[in-house]
Amino acid sequence: MQLTYEGPAPEQIGFLLLPRFAMVALFSAIEPLRIANRFAGEELFRWTLISVDGEPVEASNGMPLAVNTSIGSPLDVSSLMVCASFAPLDVVDERLLEWLHHQQAINTALGAIDTGAFVLAEAGLLNQATTTLHWESLPEFRQRYPHIEAVESLFEVTEAGFFGAGASASLDLALDTIKRRHGSSLAQLVREQLVHDQLRLPASRQRPQHNAPEPRLARVIAQMDRHLEEPLTIGELAEHANLSQRQLERLFLHQWQRTPLQIYLERRLTLARQLATNSSHTIMDIALACGFASASSFTRAFQRMHGVTPSALRHNSGHHQR
Template identity: 55%
Template sequence: MRLHPTVPAPERIGFLLLPRFAMVAFFSAIEPLRIANRISEERLFRWDVISRDGRPVEASNGMALTADCAMEAAPAAPSLAVCASFDPEAAIDPALIAWLRERAAAGCVLGGMDTGCYALAEAGLLDDRTVTLHWECLPAFRERFPRVDAVESIYEVTPEGFSCAGGSAAIDMSLDLIRRRHGRDLAERVRDQLVHDQGRRPASRQRDPAGPPDPLLQRAIALMEANLESPLGIAELAAELDLTWRRLDRLFARHLGISPQRAYLDRRLDHAQRLLSETRHSVMDIALACGFASASSFTRAFRRRCGAPPSEWRRRR
């Protein structure tokens, strides 16, 4: 998961399974790596399944998975994924927090799958960083950890860490890892073996943004999407919908758990990521196309969201 590996193949990745972890997300992360090993006919990746005490861990579906080792005996690895699902806070205690901080201090790149970011945020390892987790938990997570930039994307990978929304999003994140390490051809061959579609970009949203449950919210989002280059003020947006500013704010808070300003900025930055990935337009042109008055204001917003300035983010891809 680390952007720049410091060890040769096989690349070692640790998976810490917390009680009631999401088994579908865990296997979705592992299977692409296993298939990459098989297709390449060499061990490109290896992984360690870690539990708190070395004993089997029960997943959210009631099945138990055998662990390779306990936390205290876990071998050093460049990357470690914390796997969780329902009620992640129940598994967090001082011993877990101390262990995660020790790993981070040793240079291990930490990530979360499904709701695994709860443990990392509780350990103070995600402040001022961009992460994602399952959409159902985003509103509560944002309220609990206001210093973390939690977004509704499929997965996020930065030099500081990685995260994915769980479920099939873990396939996309592992395919991205294979592509970055060993090339697009191998990643495509693995994808074909998985009978997976063309793959989603990191900025892809977990749910269809065109179909929120409230018709008024649908209209609000449609207006935002139609005015990315010249964004409407929130007061203008409310007036177009014949709402007061406060009613508009409550509408977004109730259905999306964020403010209208935040939702609007998310859509502008989503559009910027698509343009950076799919076109050769300059950063300044993209900034203007996404409603930013200057390259510097665009760069600040983009860095907060993606962990890197636009030009560097583009080069990595």
């Protein structure tokens, strides 16, 4: 999955599975490699599934998946992909972080799919990388790691690492790898076998942009997402876009039929829903992370938008799956 590979065949790729990983993302990354081997008539790729303890890992759909090895066993791979989905940091400890640092030290190319980037960021291994992850988790990631460039693309592949947004984007990442290693013809054969209608580019967005905003509004939205914990004033947001506050409000009403203040609140409460559903943070911690000074004001705003209190949502979302 790394940008270039000049080693012997088969290319060895490791997949570290963390509890509640997205099975569709994992299989979408592996199946194109398997099909490429079949069409090539030789083993171009080989993959190894890894868990922290060597035991089967339960995916977000509740199905356990057996692995080949643990992080405590010798591992010989050229690329290592961290596979996660919900609550990616729940199992992160010093042992895992040290193991990831060791993999980087022995020149293993590191990457992630879905929310696996949280784990690499927590290890301090993404400082030079442009990363992507599932769009639902982007606001939380940007708020937690503001120094890391995180974009809403399907996948990113550079010398610093490789990242896929999850689900079908993992398929695009694998097809891109096949194309760069073994040419367009083989990638085309694999794509047709998968009935994948088009070869999507790395910079393709995860979600279609119906009614995409003009650049000035896009800059304002980006500023909102960078300042969810300590919200900026509408005047400060307008200044970032070289607009007056009145101009900004007029443009927002024309684009979305809502004021900048309403949009900002929605984005803060969207992050709050993500944290309430997929993290173990207290309600007060979530309130503070989303720019609320008190749990009571946060709960009222949350219930107005989502129709349920954050505590009730957390209680009812034990089996929530993407």
